[in-house]
Amino acid sequence: MLQIKNLNTYYSSIAILRHLSLHVRQGEIVCLIGANGAGKTTLLRTISGLVPSSQGEILYQGKGLLGLAPDVIVKMGIGHSPEGRQVFAPLTVMENLELGAYHRFGRAEKPEIQGDFERVFQLFPRLYERRRQIAGTLSGGEQQMLAIGRAFMARPKLLLLDEPSLGLAPKLVEGIFQAIITLNQEEGLTILIVEQNARRVLEMSHRGYVLETGRIVLQGSARDLRDDPDVQRAYLGKDYAQVAER
Amino acid sequence: MNTIEYTPLNELLQLQVELLQSTLNRVYNRVPSYRKAMDALKCTPEAVTSLADLARLPFTTREDLTANYPYGQFAVPLRDIIRLHTLSCGVSNPIVMGYTKQDVAHRQGLTCRFLSASGVTADDIVQICLDPGMAFLAQELKEAAEAMGALVIPPEPMAVQERLRILADFKTSTLITFSSYLQYLFAELAESGMHLANLSLKRVVLLDEHLDMDAREEMEREFAVDILCGHGILEAVGPVMAYECEKRNGLHLAMDHLIAEVVHPATGAVLPSGEKGELVITTLTTKANPLIRFRTGELTRILAEPCVCGRTTWRMEPVYERTDGLVQVRGLNISLDQVEAFVRHGLARLSRGQVSKAVPHVMAVRKERFLERLELWIAITDEFFAGSLPLLHDWLREMEMDFEDAFGLACRMRPVELCTLQPYLNQGLRVVYL
Numbered sequence: 001m002l003q004i005k006n007l008n009t010y011y012s013s014i015a016i017l018r019h020l021s022l023h024v025r026q027g028e029i030v031c032l033i034g035a036n037g038a039g040k041t042t043l044l045r046t047i048s049g050l051v052p053s054s055q056g057e058i059l060y061q062g063k064g065l066l067g068l069a070p071d072v073i074v075k076m077g078i079g080h081s082p083e084g085r086q087v088f089a090p091l092t093v094m095e096n097l098e099l100g101a102y103h104r105f106g107r108a109e110k111p112e113i114q115g116d117f118e119r120v121f122q123l124f125p126r127l128y129e130r131r132r133q134i135a136g137t138l139s140g141g142e143q144q145m146l147a148i149g150r151a152f153m154a155r156p157k158l159l160l161l162d163e164p165s166l167g168l169a170p171k172l173v174e175g176i177f178q179a180i181i182t183l184n185q186e187e188g189l190t191i192l193i194v195e196q197n198a199r200r201v202l203e204m205s206h207r208g209y210v211l212e213t214g215r216i217v218l219q220g221s222a223r224d225l226r227d228d229p230d231v232q233r234a235y236l237g238k239d240y241a242q243v244a245e246r
Numbered sequence: 247m248n249t250i251e252y253t254p255l256n257e258l259l260q261l262q263v264e265l266l267q268s269t270l271n272r273v274y275n276r277v278p279s280y281r282k283a284m285d286a287l288k289c290t291p292e293a294v295t296s297l298a299d300l301a302r303l304p305f306t307t308r309e310d311l312t313a314n315y316p317y318g319q320f321a322v323p324l325r326d327i328i329r330l331h332t333l334s335c336g337v338s339n340p341i342v343m344g345y346t347k348q349d350v351a352h353r354q355g356l357t358c359r360f361l362s363a364s365g366v367t368a369d370d371i372v373q374i375c376l377d378p379g380m381a382f383l384a385q386e387l388k389e390a391a392e393a394m395g396a397l398v399i400p401p402e403p404m405a406v407q408e409r410l411r412i413l414a415d416f417k418t419s420t421l422i423t424f425s426s427y428l429q430y431l432f433a434e435l436a437e438s439g440m441h442l443a444n445l446s447l448k449r450v451v452l453l454d455e456h457l458d459m460d461a462r463e464e465m466e467r468e469f470a471v472d473i474l475c476g477h478g479i480l481e482a483v484g485p486v487m488a489y490e491c492e493k494r495n496g497l498h499l500a501m502d503h504l505i506a507e508v509v510h511p512a513t514g515a516v517l518p519s520g521e522k523g524e525l526v527i528t529t530l531t532t533k534a535n536p537l538i539r540f541r542t543g544e545l546t547r548i549l550a551e552p553c554v555c556g557r558t559t560w561r562m563e564p565v566y567e568r569t570d571g572l573v574q575v576r577g578l579n580i581s582l583d584q585v586e587a588f589v590r591h592g593l594a595r596l597s598r599g600q601v602s603k604a605v606p607h608v609m610a611v612r613k614e615r616f617l618e619r620l621e622l623w624i625a626i627t628d629e630f631f632a633g634s635l636p637l638l639h640d641w642l643r644e645m646e647m648d649f650e651d652a653f654g655l656a657c658r659m660r661p662v663e664l665c666t667l668q669p670y671l672n673q674g675l676r677v678v679y680l
């Protein structure tokens with residue numbers, strides 16, 4: 001579904017992503033793990049067309065994405081829930097969700113959009129309770145739910161999630177991850193997810209990639225990555241003494 | 247059914263590029279010898295953006311592997327290694343291969359894939375007959391067959407009669423062995439007078455391809471079995487890296503674990519698919535001992551067109567020849583360098599003088615029924631031969647006797663004209679198979 005070949009992305013002539021190649025197949029949950037500053041957010045933003053200076057190839061359903069405007073990319077079916085739960089603070093929950101479905105209005109999809117509202121509230125009952133609340137006053141967890149819900153309202157086929165668990169209490173994290181699994185299994189959504197919580201995300205993903213300073217250094221099935229001593233040392237917080245040099 | 251074998255080829259090729267790039271990122275940072283070799287060619291991991299760029303990377307040889315004895319080739323800390331295997335190659339240090347837990351799991355997965363492509367299932371009773379020197383492979387095959395749920399008769403060293411008894415009494419349905427041993431075993435079987443009807447043997451899985459199709463089909467008819475082959479090298483990915491499917495037209499490469507290239511043996515230039523040359527392997531999933539463009543010394547062709555079996559993976563032709571001067575004939579290894587010295591020595595006798603420059607000759611391996619027969623074609627030029635035919639005949643007979651003494655195998659000497667050999671010599675072939 002998504003094929004990236006030799007992607008280089010620059011911020012003012014500094015290469016952040018270097019010859020990065022990866023792919024996501026239809027129906028997969030693929031995760032991207034890596035240390036702070038590795039370039040994970042940059043990759044998702046490049047796919048969404050938010051970082052213009054890139055070379056290489058990004059193919060989505062066989063069509064090249066590089067150079068397309070972000071709204072065109074959204075219309076092609078790629079949803080993006082950005083890092084740091086960016087919701088429109090002055091607007092209500094409902095209005096935020098409506099904005100998510102913005103590009104679908106006028107295409108006579110009213111009943112469908114109505115159904116999607118219901119789906120979001122099913123996934124996140126908490127949002128239904130607070131549907132008239134101003135988004136800026138939501139708790140961190142609720143804002144994250146709203147960010148995912150809003151991305152879903154665009155009815156994407158591929159959903160990019162940037163650290164959905166960041167700064168949330170474990171209990172909330174579990175709810176968010178459950179919702180992501182439901183979106184994948186019941187709505188058939190393909191998901192590329194960036195997460196600090198490597199242990200949990202490797203449990204729910206099919207495959208994963210490890211990014212180090214803009215380069216992929218390892219990839220494989222989620223199980224292979226979980227069992228990998230390098231990953232355990234660097235991202236699963238396994239005690240160094242347990243896996244140190246012989 | 248293993249889905250990776252049926253993945254659309256373009257997806258497989260994308261997967262190969264991804265795995266190649268991450269492998270290079272790892273080895274460049276972790277294996278000093280690879281970094282040095284890449285730096286020397288001014289090639290960084292970033293320079294590789296496609297499979298075609300592979301050609302920019304340095305080759306790795308068996309000598310490189312021994313030079314970094316014991317652990318210099320490892321790309322992970324020793325702590326991550328759970329299995330070691332040393333391959334002695336006669337000279338200097340042995341090659342040390344290490345495997346992480348994941349490497350072992352990948353090798354097992356690939357071995358299971360190979361066995362099931364050969365038709366092995368959980369219902370099989372598998373007997374492994376390998377020499378003690380192959381204990382490492384035997385162990386891996388045993389573990390894989392067990393993991394598939396098959397009943398495995400362990401590969402203990404025993405006499406051939408004992409093995410035949412087990413074959414009958416234990417109702418072996420799958421036999422895993424090497425060509426020469428199979429020939430030996432079946433010859434013994436025929437002599438023993440044992441009734442084939444008493445056997446449950448359905449298939450034979452060979453770990454080499456030294457039996458050509460005709461010989462195989464004859465055996466299959468005679469013993470009512472299927473014979474399928476796998477091909478591997480001891481340095482990479484598992485007991486086999488390519489295996490036949492039921493269609494038996496070439497060996498399917500494990501493209502998710504390695505990239506196969508064919509290069510010109512002398513120049514190292516990459517040859518287009520379908521052309522014959524030396525097989526070069528780059529591993530993609532190996533963590534402990536990744537190999538970058540490893541020269542296997544084997545001559546083969548890559549067949550890129552899809553197989554009728556539906557698998558999308560490329561195939562390689564069976565390997566009958568090597569570039570590195572070792573020929574396997576009837577289970578014996580014959581060094582072509584030694585043959586060359588033998589020819590030179592013999593001609594010196596004929597011409598009663600020193601022969602210093604290379605004497606054109608080609609070794610021919612002719613298959614008759616199951617048996618390989620050797621011929622040595624020697625270009626007899628005026629330089630060595632004064633014109634007495636009886637003298638030449640005596641000399642040839644002497645050479646045949648000497649050869650058998652020296653190599654333990656009969657070999658017919660055939661004087662030929664230089665122009666007969668020229669086509670082979672032009673291709674750099676020192677041995678031909680007829």
Ligand SMILES: Nc1ncnc2c1ncn2[C@@H]1O[C@H](COP(=O)(O)OP(=O)(O)OP(=O)(O)O)[C@@H](O)[C@H]1O
Nearest residue numbers: 011012016034035036037038039040041042043083
């Ligand atoms: N707009 C920008 N201008 C210049 N440099 C930037 C910009 N955004 C990010 N960077 C740099 O690019 C690198 C990668 O940043 P990125 O946000 O992609 O990392 P990340 O993997 O998402 O990290 P984290 O886990 O902390 O979110 C960092 O060194 C960062 O400082």
Ligand SMILES: [Mg+2]
Nearest residue numbers: 040041042083
């Ligand atoms: Mg980030």
